[in-house]
Amino acid sequence: MDEPPPDHAALLARGDGPVTRGRLLRDLTALGLVEGDTVMFHTRMSAVGYVVGGPPTLIGALRDAVGERGTLMVTCGWNDALPYGFSGWPQPWQDAVRAEPFAYDPVLSEADHDNGRLPEALRRWPGAVRSRHPDVSFAALGAAATELTADHPWDDPHGPGSPLARLVALGGRVLMLGAPLETLTLLHHAEALADAPGKRFVDYEQPVLDGGRRVWRRFRDIDSSRGAFDYSSVTPVGQDPFETIVRDMLAAGIGCRGRVGAADSHLFEAGEVLDFGLTWIGEGLGGSR
Template sequence: MIQPAQLSRAAGTLGLTDRPVMLHASLRSFAAPLNGGAHALLEALLARGCTVMVPAFTGHHFGVPPPPGMRPARNGVDYAALPDGEPGGSDGPVYDAGCGLVNPSMGVLPATLIGRPDAVRGRHPLNSFAAAGPQAAGLIATQSPADVYGPIRELAGREGAILLIGTGLDRMTALHLAEQRAGRRLFLRWARGDDGRVSMVEVGSCSAGFPRLEPVLGPFARTATVGASSWRAYPAKEVIDAATRAIAADQGITHCPDRGCLACRDSIAGGPVGPHM
């Protein structure tokens, strides 16, 4: 069984003490029971003085179909394939940071963090971030429906780190900020505002091709092992800057293995054209 002391030692080895950390973790990667589960992992980092930030996305719960007047071209969406329905109708939920929901695919860690009484969560209706720890409020305050990756910019500005526990670069959400800085417009999706009206908000693209950035980003990683789980910690600012340069030099570098991927095609071409937010 993996004990909390092992988690704390690994965090110290990676130089994470007293730093804000964006965490992506697979508990299955330990290949052994983790004493205390996701809660123990969060507590081990918080006890080191870390502020822990995670993606806590809710597109599954709060996304709505696009109204006809809000359908920009080159947006990673085949509008002709959308199901019939009443796009942009008056029914449907409005996101609230206290909703307690995350997409089922996000895993147990974000669900555990947002359940904490000290958790702070962003206002983006589809791609919110959540954090706990001494710098949580400052990180999350930078996010709004019109600025999805504000918390990642803030993380980098505070000399924060990105920690991958048993996961690959395809889970590194911060690389979407690098795409944006490299000249791509973020994709636009649809959600209801506080007034119940449908509006467009920015979201990221396909991330399945991000492992192709490994030769560029690998040298920045500090590594540790806990049980069977491989931990990799990256300095956020340096990694985002390096990825931005690599993407700007070769937009095709992030294309996923599916050569017909619509999201990759449209993102690499520059992202949406047409109606803006």
């Protein structure tokens, strides 16, 4: 979801006017956010419009909506993670990389730029915490931030014990602020739990910090880049499988829809997303929940 710098003149030319913190709070409240919510959010800033003050304004409005008892969470990843195929590089290349002192650092390592501007802004926010997994890190801010992110499993990081699993367990919600439907990351949790044939996995290696010392670790996860399953038989040609699942979910009456700023936005209950995703994968690809 990497975006070019906003063209403020073009955004204002839509006729929606500037999007202020107060306007965002009113829209978020009308959509259904309430004080005390634990909410994972995905955002496309350009869809929201000309947000006066940029990401800090949007994060401020979200914090206003959920209050001191609430929590915000985003998916971060690591922008400079080594590619999965690193172990297949020529040995001199691998040796050169291993000789360098770099490692994933939850405090310093940038969030994946493909996730847009908000994850990087939230993870830098005073008081925010970030999970330890280099490839699948999450950042959170608020009352349940540590509970969501602590001891992120090294293997199966989308599965049991993950920040996604804890979001569901806490009765959390998922907010899509103009973000493409296929970016609903919680569906990776459904993939991790689904018992369906042909599940695809990746094994890879990354350097991480352990007690301030760099350690090379191996990891195993569902293949979230190529797809955990072959969905070609159950999705329209050219449509992302997650978009298909979310559209079917909305058609089934799950989630609510509204405008936040200029963005067509959606709010879902995390437990309902997981249940629908598990059922959809089971019925479409075979297997059981």
